[in-house]
Amino acid sequence: MARRSFEVRRIPGFGAIAILTIVLLYVPILILVTFSFNAGRSQAEWEGFSLQWYRAAFANEQVQDVSIRSLWLAIAAAGIATVLATLAALGTTRVGRFRGQTLIYALVNQPLMVPEVVTGIALLIFVASIKVATGYMGMGYLVAAHTAFCIPFAYLPIRARLETLDLNLERAAADLYASPVQAFRHITLPLLVPGIAAGFMLGFVISLDTVVITEFVKSAGQDTLPTYMLGQLRRAVTPEMNAIASLFLALSLVVVTAFFLVSRRRGA
Amino acid sequence: MKDGSDGTATDAIEIVGLDKVYGQGAGAFRALTGIDLTIRSGEFFTLLGPSGCGKTTLLRVIAGFENPTEGSVRISGEEVAHLGPNKRQVNTVFQNYALFPHMTVAQNIGFGLRMLGRSRTEVAATTAEMLRLVRMEELAQRRPAELSGGQQQRVALARALAPHPRVLLLDEPLSALDLKLRKEMQGELKRLQAETGITFVFVTHDQEEALTMSDRIAVMSAGRILQRGTPHEIYHAPTERFVADFIGDTNFLTVPVVSVEAGAAQVELPGGRTAPARLPEGARPAPGAKVTVVIRPEQARLVPPGEGEMQGEVTSSVFFGTDTHVHARLTDGQDFVLRRQNAGELADPSPGDRIGLALGDGVLRVLKD
Ligand SMILES: Nc1ncnc2c1ncn2[C@@H]1O[C@H](COP(=O)(O)OP(=O)(O)OP(=O)(O)O)[C@@H](O)[C@H]1O
Numbered sequence: 001m002a003r004r005s006f007e008v009r010r011i012p013g014f015g016a017i018a019i020l021t022i023v024l025l026y027v028p029i030l031i032l033v034t035f036s037f038n039a040g041r042s043q044a045e046w047e048g049f050s051l052q053w054y055r056a057a058f059a060n061e062q063v064q065d066v067s068i069r070s071l072w073l074a075i076a077a078a079g080i081a082t083v084l085a086t087l088a089a090l091g092t093t094r095v096g097r098f099r100g101q102t103l104i105y106a107l108v109n110q111p112l113m114v115p116e117v118v119t120g121i122a123l124l125i126f127v128a129s130i131k132v133a134t135g136y137m138g139m140g141y142l143v144a145a146h147t148a149f150c151i152p153f154a155y156l157p158i159r160a161r162l163e164t165l166d167l168n169l170e171r172a173a174a175d176l177y178a179s180p181v182q183a184f185r186h187i188t189l190p191l192l193v194p195g196i197a198a199g200f201m202l203g204f205v206i207s208l209d210t211v212v213i214t215e216f217v218k219s220a221g222q223d224t225l226p227t228y229m230l231g232q233l234r235r236a237v238t239p240e241m242n243a244i245a246s247l248f249l250a251l252s253l254v255v256v257t258a259f260f261l262v263s264r265r266r267g268a
Numbered sequence: 269m270k271d272g273s274d275g276t277a278t279d280a281i282e283i284v285g286l287d288k289v290y291g292q293g294a295g296a297f298r299a300l301t302g303i304d305l306t307i308r309s310g311e312f313f314t315l316l317g318p319s320g321c322g323k324t325t326l327l328r329v330i331a332g333f334e335n336p337t338e339g340s341v342r343i344s345g346e347e348v349a350h351l352g353p354n355k356r357q358v359n360t361v362f363q364n365y366a367l368f369p370h371m372t373v374a375q376n377i378g379f380g381l382r383m384l385g386r387s388r389t390e391v392a393a394t395t396a397e398m399l400r401l402v403r404m405e406e407l408a409q410r411r412p413a414e415l416s417g418g419q420q421q422r423v424a425l426a427r428a429l430a431p432h433p434r435v436l437l438l439d440e441p442l443s444a445l446d447l448k449l450r451k452e453m454q455g456e457l458k459r460l461q462a463e464t465g466i467t468f469v470f471v472t473h474d475q476e477e478a479l480t481m482s483d484r485i486a487v488m489s490a491g492r493i494l495q496r497g498t499p500h501e502i503y504h505a506p507t508e509r510f511v512a513d514f515i516g517d518t519n520f521l522t523v524p525v526v527s528v529e530a531g532a533a534q535v536e537l538p539g540g541r542t543a544p545a546r547l548p549e550g551a552r553p554a555p556g557a558k559v560t561v562v563i564r565p566e567q568a569r570l571v572p573p574g575e576g577e578m579q580g581e582v583t584s585s586v587f588f589g590t591d592t593h594v595h596a597r598l599t600d601g602q603d604f605v606l607r608r609q610n611a612g613e614l615a616d617p618s619p620g621d622r623i624g625l626a627l628g629d630g631v632l633r634v635l636k637d
């Protein structure tokens with residue numbers, strides 16, 4: 001193998017920084033997971049293995065409630081965001097260059113660039129005025145806010161996938177008598193599936209995870225799992241929270257792994 | 269589609285006054301200029317030209333992927349300007365094949381017929397027939413990624429042939445193949461064309477491929493068609509310097525005109541002898557004017573000094589086995605390359621040798637300016 005002229009590993013202190021980063025990233029998580037299996041109430045002293053906190057978490061009706069809300073909110077928001085992001089990606093890659101294309105690109109990706117708190121406060125004011133005007137207090141606000149927030153995360157992998165698709169494939173389909181709709185259904189869409197699935201999963205994880213936006217937009221009784229946990233932690237820290245957080249982590253890991261597997265399946 | 273009122277219904281493709289400009293304003297680029305082209309039904313027609321001359325653009329206009337900026341395109345007598353690619357009875361073999369990666373070989377081949385709404389049995393029967401035609405029966409269930417370049421090539425061909433188009437457009441279909449496979453596929457293509465009777469419009473930048481395969485050739489350069497004709501006409505009677513230079517090896521000699529008759533001129537060769545040279549259509553140079561004549565290297569013979577139409581001194585000889593290329597400087601200083609067939613074991617002339625050059629009868633051609 002040819003030696004590369006530049007190797008990051010040869011920078012002084014590379015090893016130390018790498019180890020420090022890994023420690024800071026993963027040791028806290030490891031501790032959290034470990035103490036979710038603690039038999040006692042302590043977060044510092046190991047008193048033996050037990051599943052009691054998991055049992056407590058599962059028995060807790062409030063936890064069940066917010067978990068289900070979080071899940072369906074994430075599915076709804078990621079689902080709608082994926083559809084919109086697919087259309088946006090098609091609109092920004094499959095038509096010739098047009099005026100304002102860059103502006104649209106910036107608009108779609110706005111949530112990536114504007115601080116979440118700003119979006120949160122803006123939504124708070126906006127939603128409050130609609131609530132006053134209409135009297136509607138339902139979950140619609142959260143679904144809409146999460147959807148808007150998820151769109152860029154869904155958009156990026158879909159667009160990336162579209163950009164690697166050979167335009168000649170769509171031309172070949174048209175050449176072989178496929179109407180534009182047929183070409184999309186038989187060629188573009190099936191080849192886009194890995195991107196769409198990746199976009200959905202990213203959106204799902206993002207929605208599941210977002211605290212700030214939810215905190216600002218939710219009405220009473222609309223806690224999601226993360227906002228509920230934050231509320232609980234303010235009162236008392238029990239290993240039950242560790243258990244919930246660990247389960248949450250497991251779910252995220254499953255989704256991220258699926259994302260990885262799907263996005264690796266290229267060209268198939 | 270079948271009215272043929274203007275009597276051109278037998279022409280597969282008829283292009284008149286075609287211009288294609290990409291982009292607008294300052295970034296506009298004129299890719300095709302004033303293309304007039306008639307391709308007859310059942311013909312093996314080749315578009316030959318260097319990279320970037322507009323071959324793919326012309327195919328894309330015919331297929332319907334690009335709209336002409338100016339001019340008209342007729343397919344089997346029908347004006348197609350308003351028709352999308354899916355409404356034209358023309359299929360394309362793409363330069364990079366563009367096989368659908370998520371479909372099997374058989375599904376790829378059947379795609380066109382399925383889109384046309386043909387019955388399952390017909391799709392299956394035609395697919396089987398096509399698989400046989402391109403000798404891919406065993407690999408019907410493979411995905412394109414599991415095929416070699418030559419096999420992908422065959423699938424692309426079969427896919428484009430399956431709906432039995434009026435015209436098949438082939439964009440440098442052999443350029444990605446190695447030499448041996450390329451030769452094999454050249455024969456295969458000729459066979460397929462003969463068996464199906466479909467009009468082939470074939471794009472290549474390889475002059476030898478064009479000469480060996482085509483019924484007729486159009487030579488393109490910088491968005492224009494410079495000359496069209498049979499391989500013989502293009503090779504033996506090039507009318508433009510570019511065509512003569514692009515196809516085969518050529519000697520260009522600048523010579524004065526002595527006299528002009530109908531269709532031919534007497535020109536004064538280096539060394540003072542005169543010889544007849546055929547004029548391009550419509551050209552009538554004045555006596556005394558300088559013109560460029562072309563002679564192919566194999567159209568001159570090596571003869572003892574003092575004999576033949578021209579005299580020269582050898583500058584170098586290059587032995588190629590079947591023939592030897594003799595580079596000579598003529599008496600007036602112009603360079604000339606002569607190709608001698610090595611029918612027996614002949615000694616190659618050495619630099620400094622004096623030689624005579626004899627020209628065959630009627631081999632000189634005057635180029636358009
Ligand atoms: N979409 C486009 N926009 C602008 N210019 C283009 C476009 N497509 C092609 N061109 C230009 O038009 C000219 C002709 O291109 P074309 O692809 O037809 O050439 P070609 O003869 O097929 O070349 P090659 O042998 O390299 O495939 C080139 O100069 C190219 O840069």
Ligand SMILES: [Mg+2]
Nearest residue numbers: 323324363439
């Ligand atoms: Mg090309």
